[in-house]
Amino acid sequence: MAEHQHRTDPGAVEGDFYRVKDLLDADERKRLDAVREFLVTRVAPHANEWWEREHTPLDLREEIRALGITGEPGDTDGIAPRGHLFAGLLGMEMARVDPSFATFFGVHAGLAMGSIRECGSAEQRERWLPSMARWEKIGAFGLTEPLVGSGTALGLTTTARREGDEWVLNGEKKWIGNATFADLIVIWAKDEEDEQVKGFVVEKGTPGFSARKLEHKIALRGVQNAHIVLEDVRVPEADRLQEAHSFRDTARVLKVTRGGVAWSATGCSVGAYEAARAYTVEREQFGRPLAGFQLVQDLLARMLANITASQAMVVRMAALEERDEMSDAHAALAKMFCTSRMRETVAWAREVLGGNGILLENDVARFFADAEALYSYEGTRDMNALIVGRAATGYSAFV
Incomplete structure (x- = not known):
């Protein structure tokens, strides 16, 4: 046999060449394998079709919930502790199969739930995180604006004005993943009084809130990015993230x-x-x-x-x-x-x-x-x- 024709097992070398997965303990490897099996059987066969149709697989919510990978211990009952390496490898496995699916998951479990976990009061965490961990309510994260991308730290144009026990939000957001179907949308706005950025949880259907799907994308087509318009949207003080005081x-x-x-x-x-x-x-x-x-x-x-x-x-x-x-x-x-x-x-x-x-x-x-x-x-x-x-x-x- 000629030298150039010699080959080893063609399945021997996958992307994890240095076997990073081996750094996990046996239980974490087993849990990661279960997630990979879900991704390979339930996501991979449809990823190209979903991408072409601009479809987000909301029908998989129950199966995602059953994997037990949404949220952190303390968000609700039944969430097993996991290390940061395991959490990172989860994201890598998702994107390895479908970056759109990884983004859909990350916006909900990372950005939206993370905002409430990091910046919400104990009462707010108890009120929202359990239902989000169970995928009964889906979250979105509204920071980027049509005219403000990288400059959000100083140039945020969406405003919040305090009126008694309510806040009135006005402005626009763009590129907001999950926002066309999300039940809870975290909106970041500049307080007109002290000019500091604060966070607000806006519920789906709130008067004055609208989210229009962005069309004609060439990337992450399986993610529903939206252009949000806020016109005198009233949010109770109880729905302002109590630990978000500045950018x-x-x-x-x-x-x-x-x-x-x-x-x-x-x-x-x-x-x-x-x-x-x-x-x-x-x-x-x-x-x-x-x-x-x-x-x-x-x-x-x-x-x-x-x-x-x-x-x-x-x-x-x-x-x-x-x-x-x-x-x-x-x-x-x-x-x-x-x-x-x-x-x-x-x-x-x-x-x-x-x-x-x-x-x-x-x-x-x-x-x-x-x-x-x-x-x-x-x-x-x-x-x-x-x-x-x-x-x-x-x-x-x-x-």
Whole structure:
């Protein structure tokens, strides 16, 4: 047999090349395997169809609830403790199969529930989190605005005005995931009196609140992003997040979820790599599989290197988070690095497939397109670089 025809087991090398999963204990590995089985059987077969139809699988809520991965201990009964590494690997597994599904889950369980957990009073946590953990009520997170993306810390235009025991909200929000169907929408607005950012939970159907689905997206099409309009929306003081007093409190939520996007970006890279590798084993040119060509193997090796470097960073980030030592800059560097490496990886995956790389049926096209959204949301590369630069130098260069 010619040397170039020799090959080992084509299923031997998946995206977790350095076996990060082995860092979990036996119980966590078993739980992660159950989630992967759900993703492979209930999400993967439909991911391309959902992406093309701009469909969010709300009908899977009961099955997601049964996995026991939504929320944290204390949110409601029956939630098992889990470490930050396990939580990160959950996000990676979801994005490995479908970044849209990972975002749908993350907006609800991370941004919305995280805002209430971090910034709500004990009464508010008891009132909202149990039903959200059970997926009886779905959450959304409204921060970004039509004219304000990266500048939300200083330039938020949505306003809140206190009138007795109520607050009156006016303004617009854009790119708000889950907002077309969410039951509870966390809205961040600037208090007209002290000009500080505060958080409010707006219930679906509140007069003056409307959410219009954004059409014609080329990424994360399975996520229902909305343009929200708030016209004299009245929210009782009881629904103002009692521990959100300034944008610093908003940033506490974003620090955690920004780290989560780094895990999702790593998962997106893994999904693109695994789809590309599977294609090269099956596809033949010039009488042998693409996997047997040097240039193809070089690209696959580059993809694995990007994935492994990203995994090493987020695993260390999880360890810092476990000790409550993760800073904004740690999360920002992980988001910046992992999404940049993801962008390279999905492009190489598409390159390996040639023209077939733009067809949904081969999966890579979906990861290639979805990567563009992950690259931008939860802080652009530039903004995260400035957060890291500020930590490195002691100087702020934002304006």
